Amino acid sequence: MYKLIAAIIISLYFIFQLFLAILQYRNRNASIPKELEDVYDKETYIKWKKYSAEKIRLSIISEILNYVINLVLLMTNVFSIIVKNIENDYANSIIVLSIYLGINFIVIIIMSYFADLKLESKYGFNKMTLKTFILDQIKAGILMFALFIGIVSLFILLHKTMGDYIIILFTAILFVLSLLIAFVFPYLSKIFNKFVPLDDGELRDSLTKMLESHNYKVKDIKVMDASRRTTKSNAYFTGFGKTKIIVLYDNLLNKMSNEQIIAIFAHEMGHGIHKDTLKNSLSSILIMFIFVLLAWLLIKIPNLCNDFGFNKFNYGFASIILFVVLLPFVSTIIGFVTSYFSRRAEYRADLAAVKEGYGEQLIEALKILYREDLGDLNPHPLIVLLSYSHPTLLDRIKNIRNNKD
Ligand SMILES: [Zn+2]
Secondary structure (H helix, E strand, O other): OHHHHHHHHHHHHHHHHHHHHHHHHHHOOOOOOHHHOOOOOHHHHHHHHHHHHHHHHHHHHHHHHHHHHHHHHHHOOHHHHHOOOOOOHHHHHHHHHHHHHHHHHHHHHHHHHHHHHHHHHHOOOEOOOHHHHHHHHHHHHHHHHHHHHHHHHHHHHHHHHHHHHHHHHHHHHHHHHHHHHHHHHHHHHHHOOOEEEOOOOHHHHHHHHHHHHOOOOOOEEEEEOHHHOEOOOOEEEEOOHHHOEEEEEHHHHHHOOHHHHHHHHHHHHHHHHOOHHHHHHHHHHHHHHHHHHHHHHHHHOOOOOHHHOOOOOOHHHHHHHHHHHHHHHHHHHHHHHHHHHHHHHHHHHHHHHHHOOOHHHHHHHHHHHHHHHOOOOOOOHHHHHHHOOOOOHHHHHHHHHHOOO
8 A cells, every 4th residue: 555655646746757858958049038038149048958858858767767767666666675684774764764765876976977077068068077977976875875874863763752742752853953064064164175275366355355344254265176077166154153154166256257256156145134044944943843853754654665565664665655756746846935035035145246336247147157157048937936046047137236326
C-alpha cells in the first residue's frame, strides 16, 4: 500500500517536472520585450537559445535518471535485502543511507560533469580545471555525507531517549546547527575560494561613504577569486551582526564600471538595511520545523518500512522516503511561498539603489549580468511564480523606472 502511494507520488512529481521543463523549452521562442532588446545582439541571442536548450535537455535527462533510480531503489526492496541480518538500529540505518548517498553522489558527479563543466565550458563560462572540479565534488560530497549521517544518527539517538519531545528538541538543535553553519560559512568558503580585502581607492571610498551615510556597519568588503571557476558575477553578504562581510566576485570588478558596481552594492546594502538575511534565517527555521514534523509523522506510520521488505522500522530508509517522496512535493509548495517573498525583497533592494541615485546604473549592470551569464529574458510566468527567487529582468526594470522621481 505505502509502496504504491510512494510510486504514485514520485511519478506525479516527475511528470510535473517534465511539464515545467517543456514549458520552459517552448517559451524560449517568445518575442523579446522592447525594454530588453539591447541585452543581446543577434549572435548572442542565438547562442542563448542554444545554451538554454542544451541546459533544459540536460535537466530533463537528470530528472529521468533520478526518477528511474529512485523508483528502482524503492520498488525492489534492495535496501532491506542488504541489511537483513543487521540488528543494530544505528548500523542498519547508516548502511542504508550510505548506499543511497553513494549512488546519489555518483549520479550528481556525472550530471554535474556534463552540466557544470562540459556545457559551461562549451559556452565559455567555465574556468574550472578538471582537477578543481573533482576536488570540489569530493569536498562537497564529504561535507554532505558527514552532515547527513550525523543528523540522522542524532535523530535516532534523540527519538530513542526522548520519544515525542524530539520535535521541539530536534528543531532547536537544527536551529543551533544552522546558526553554527552560518557562523563558520566564511571559514568554510575558504576551502573553496580565496578572499582579499577590496583595494583602497575611489571605489572603496565611495562604497564606505555609502555605508556610513546609512550608519550601516560591516567588518570588511572583500573580493573573491570567483574567476578561478566561472566568468559569472555576483555579490553577497556573509556573517552577521558587526562581523558582516560584503563579498564581491572579482569578475564584477573586471566587467563593470565603478558606478555600476556601486549600484549593485547599493542593492546588496538594501538587503542589509531591510534585514533580509535575518528574515531568510527565520523562515528557514520554520521550514526546518516543517521537515522535522514530517520526519516525526513518518515515524508514526507503524508499518511503513515493512511494505518495503524490512522486518522492523529503519530510520535510514524512512529518511530516504522523506527526501525522495515527501520533500520534493513539500519543497515545491514551500518554494512557491518563499520565492514570492524573496522577489518582493529583491524589488525593495533595487529601490535602495534607486534612492542612492543609481537606478539607471543598476539597470545597466543587470543587463550586463544577463548578457554575460546568458540569462533568460523571457521565463515562463508559471515557472517564475513557482520558483524564481528574483523577479524577471523586465519586471525589475519596470519597478526601478516606475519608482524613479
Ligand atoms: Zn538581491
